[in-house]
Amino acid sequence: MDAVVVQDLIKIYGKDDVRAVDNVSFSVKPGELFGLIGPDGAGKTSIFRMLTTLLLPDGGSATVDGYDIVKDYKYIRNTVGYMPGRFSLYQDLTIEENLTFFATVFGTSIEENYHLIKDIYVQIERFKDRRAGKLSGGMKQKLALCCALIHKPTVLFLDEPTTGVDPVSRKEFWEMLKRLKQEGITIVVSTPYMDEATMCDRIALIQSGKILSIERPEVIVNAYADQLYAVKADHMYSLLKALNRFDHTINSYAYGEYAHASFRGPATEHEVVEFLTSQGLANIEMHRIAPTIEDCFIKLLKNS
């Protein structure tokens, strides 16, 4: 049985029928690290809030651990761990008090499940008498993860856990998630950072409440049919405009200091450079690259 099964889930906000979640279906296998990847406002948080019984769906159904999110919400609240996107622990209680409080609320104790949080907790343990409100962003994140884990949940929901966290802490955080996976905990995580997608076992790319694709990250990347090029010239803006004008361009967009572009069959690298030169661009640099998840996402967006 799958840990999370979502069937045609719908959430509508407001009077003008904004479909924040539009017929979303996916399932997560036990022990899987599943990522919901999409930009802000894609509907990730709404899905999380419905799965953690904080929000009632307007259509469709879903089960977590076999329990229905509407009928059996009481069971779900006992078994899942949820870490909201915004830090939601008591800022005026210390690290230890927060942890003890959430442990007792679930009828357990820190000692009982210490093995689960040990790796994370040791990093913040020396500040355990400090109030949560006085912690740095990274430490808050670790504390929130500890609190979500302290009752040994079967499914862990992490809503944008790495948003606003520095790159080093982000990396650390994903390492922690991998270790938790080995404990057999199913993890559903959302993030707006495409580069984090490769850390997941499977990802769902989501945009405007709709799922564009659900696959293993490498499959998504491999499915990118066209040859992608990184192009650079002395003038970025003119380069982008020129690429747009080129007859054989399938897709082109800015990507860091390069422009990424793909071209239809007949156009060779040589022809592209020639065209760009004819458009008055100089110092043209062009080479083949392997697509990233972000490239796939942009392509999917264009197709949909």
Added chain:
Amino acid sequence: MRTIRFLLQKEFRQIFRNKIILAMIIVMPAIQLMILPLAADYEVKNINIAIVDNDRSTYSQRLISTITASGYFRLTGYNGSFKEAFQLMEQDDADLILEVPSGFEKNLIREDEQKMFIAVNAINGVKANLGGSYLSSIVKNFNKDIRLDLMPAKGVLQTPTIEIVSTNWFNNLLNYRVFMVPGILAILITMIGGFLSCLNIVKEKEVGTIEQINVTPIKKYNFILGKLIPFWVLGNVVFTIGLLISWLIYGIIPIGNIGVLYAFIAVYLLSVLGFGLLISTFCETQQQAMFIMFFFMMVFILLGGLFTSIDSMPMWAQAISKLNPVSYLISVMRMVILKGSSMKDILPHLGITFVFALVLNVLAVINYKKTS
């Protein structure tokens, strides 16, 4: 039970850590009870009076000195014409103008009758009312004294008069403070109970902690009890501090049974906390909660019978005050503290307050949703 214990532990920890709130809980009743009853005095003193003396006789001089000696009036003008005196009133330097007509003494003795004119500045209604009646009674007394002077040595008054002598029950000296202090204490308890419970829950919403609580197996009633009990206890603490202050500073000792008072407060706090709770279920931010609470508090206080007697309000206002929990508390406080009323006397008040508590809390629980 275990859950409640931990919720309470958490709640008290947070309250004791919030130094400002804690100070407010202790200091607010102390300061307010020490200062407000002294300042908010119903007795009107220092009424500015301008006198237009057109007679300038011994009698008019005697009248003026009687007026100034009463202690209520301050002579701010002794003018030759009404016009001059009226200027003083326009500049707000005179609240009253007393015009003594020429021939005052002569007419009083010869004709046995004389009319005088009092002009009252009615911008401040209370001051105008009381000032006017103080002045009339002084003039009346002055009149009586003159009669006695003029009367034949052993004669009897020719005109029969009715003299009214009144005694003040339950507050012999008509001491204003004895009457105000219990009322102010009632307001304080309402504010502490209502505001704190309301803002506390809304704060959990605003900060987002309620989200984290909602995904736990904590039951609705556990969470609400965990919020009610701490503030119920605090309300009782504030009440006790208030009673101590009114005893130490004003020497007010409840004549009735103090147990009756606490029994009523116990139920009353439940209704106020329930009210705070109900408001909190409608609000998303502390700002909203604060404004809504202020709105109701103003209504409760002004229609609660603290400053103006409910019996003299128009019918519709009396009807509203029937739904005002504060009015029952103020009335019970005065009944028990000043009159020594027993449990039997306050039973109707207690019953109604209990109904308030029940209805408000049930509504709050129904309206508090863990899922939206």
